[in-house]
Amino acid sequence: MASDRFQAPDYYQLDELYTDEQKLIRDTVREYAKANISPIIEDFAQRSEYPKHLIPGLAEVGAFGPYIPVEYGGAGLDQITYGLIMQELERVDSGIRSAASVQSSLVMYPIWKYGSEEQKMKYLPKLATGEMIGCFGLTEPDHGSNPSGMITNFKDNGDHYLLNGAKMWITNSPIADVAVVWAKDESGRIHGLLVEKGMEGFTAPETKDKWSLRASITGELVFDNVKVPKENLLPGRSGLGAPLSCLDSARYGIAWGAIGAAMDCYDSALRYSKERIQFDRPIASFQLVQKKLAEMITEITKAQLLTWRLGVLREEGKATTAQISMAKRNNVDMALKIAREARQIHGGMGITGEYSIMRHMMNLESVVTYEGTHDIHLLITGMDITGIPSFRNDGK
Numbered sequence: 001m002a003s004d005r006f007q008a009p010d011y012y013q014l015d016e017l018y019t020d021e022q023k024l025i026r027d028t029v030r031e032y033a034k035a036n037i038s039p040i041i042e043d044f045a046q047r048s049e050y051p052k053h054l055i056p057g058l059a060e061v062g063a064f065g066p067y068i069p070v071e072y073g074g075a076g077l078d079q080i081t082y083g084l085i086m087q088e089l090e091r092v093d094s095g096i097r098s099a100a101s102v103q104s105s106l107v108m109y110p111i112w113k114y115g116s117e118e119q120k121m122k123y124l125p126k127l128a129t130g131e132m133i134g135c136f137g138l139t140e141p142d143h144g145s146n147p148s149g150m151i152t153n154f155k156d157n158g159d160h161y162l163l164n165g166a167k168m169w170i171t172n173s174p175i176a177d178v179a180v181v182w183a184k185d186e187s188g189r190i191h192g193l194l195v196e197k198g199m200e201g202f203t204a205p206e207t208k209d210k211w212s213l214r215a216s217i218t219g220e221l222v223f224d225n226v227k228v229p230k231e232n233l234l235p236g237r238s239g240l241g242a243p244l245s246c247l248d249s250a251r252y253g254i255a256w257g258a259i260g261a262a263m264d265c266y267d268s269a270l271r272y273s274k275e276r277i278q279f280d281r282p283i284a285s286f287q288l289v290q291k292k293l294a295e296m297i298t299e300i301t302k303a304q305l306l307t308w309r310l311g312v313l314r315e316e317g318k319a320t321t322a323q324i325s326m327a328k329r330n331n332v333d334m335a336l337k338i339a340r341e342a343r344q345i346h347g348g349m350g351i352t353g354e355y356s357i358m359r360h361m362m363n364l365e366s367v368v369t370y371e372g373t374h375d376i377h378l379l380i381t382g383m384d385i386t387g388i389p390s391f392r393n394d395g396k
């Protein structure tokens with residue numbers, strides 16, 4: 001891969017909206033990513049391997065649970081800083097951001113919000129340092145967009161619960177030490193259970209042959225009469241709203257992350273277009289290339305403003321699920337379109353590992369589907385503005 005010459009676009013001077021601390025942390029993560037992730041990521045993606053050796057460094061720059069309070073090992077940072085960290089990680093690769101999102105918002109968040117004090121003390125500090133890796137099991141082979149239909153279930157069996165079922169498409173599952181698993185009790189109510197690696201009857205096989213998020217590890221969670229200690233149930237909240245609130249936090253991070261991927265594609269296309277000569281002129285001098293670049297920076301700037309405002313609302317505890325849906329959907333779609341246009345500007349070179357474009361494009365094909373598909377988020381906006389759900393939504 002060519003050396004990382006990334007320069008962040010800031011067309012509307014958004015830096016003026018960030019505090020010095022927010023900019024310092026963003027720049028630290030940017031430098032960390034440039035020095036440590038960029039040089040190796042293409043190779044790991046080509047080999048379809050998660051670069052596990054990055055875990056301690058990612059923990060050090062605050063990628064795991066940035067907004068979790070300091071007493072539980074987190075960094076106690078605000079929501080905009082969390083977003084900026086996700087932006088910088090996805091600027092390099094969506095797979096690295098995915099691993100950090102899952103650890104922070106889908107594992108640490110539910111333990112922090114809904115766990116007992118003992119669970120928080122047992123898991124959060126180790127998840128923050130990366131000593132433990134977590135995963136989040138909601139999706140099932142037959143229940144993706146409709147998680148309320150899940151069949152994974154547990155029964156009270158005296159001094160423990162007996163867990164049965166299977167989850168699919170679970171980021172980090174093959175390397176996870178603990179899985180936050182969403183399952184129904186005997187009355188059909190959804191609860192979160194903390195299932196640990198090594199529990200009898202619990203396996204997490206890897207999902208192979210992905211063309212997307214190749215530097216992120218994905219797998220299944222299979223439960224065959226797994227005896228889960230009763231103290232491993234998250235006591236603070238039950239019902240579908242519990243996992244959905246975690247998804248709000250993760251989708252918020254994705255909205256920022258997608259901007260990172262888009263910025264990288266735009267920056268690369270802008271530089272390439274000024275350096276690449278055809279017909280004795282830089283291709284940046286052709287109107288059709290300028291149109292592509294001008295549209296890219298317009299869309300990035302709109303997404304940056306939308307997401308900054310969402311961050312302010314989230315920090316104030318006012319961001320709604322529907323507002324988060326709008327930003328996730330808009331930004332991922334924007335990034336995917338920019339990746340495709342940037343690929344064209346790079347001509348044939350755009351399909352090679354010399355540039356990050358094709359990797360971003362393939363990664364974003366997962367990001368547009370996971371954590372609620374592009375269309376489901378549109379329907380969430382539709383439901384919000386009309387008050388009429390057009391898809392089943394049992395949990396609300």
Ligand SMILES: Cc1cc2nc3c(=O)[nH]c(=O)nc-3n(C[C@H](O)[C@H](O)[C@H](O)COP(=O)(O)OP(=O)(O)OC[C@H]3O[C@@H](n4cnc5c(N)ncnc54)[C@H](O)[C@@H]3O)c2cc1C
Binds near residue numbers: 102135138375376379
């Ligand atoms: C790489 C990767 C990592 C993932 N990581 C995790 C993870 O860590 N944990 C986890 O729990 N899950 C994870 N997922 C699962 C992800 O969240 C689901 O793939 C997603 O929710 C969509 O579910 P599905 O794939 O079953 O698609 P389906 O729900 O079958 O949808 C297929 C198509 O039908 C459309 N559709 C469905 N219902 C409707 C409707 N009512 N109206 C209109 N259109 C509809 C969808 O928009 C989509 O286009 C991951 C997925 C991927 C690809």
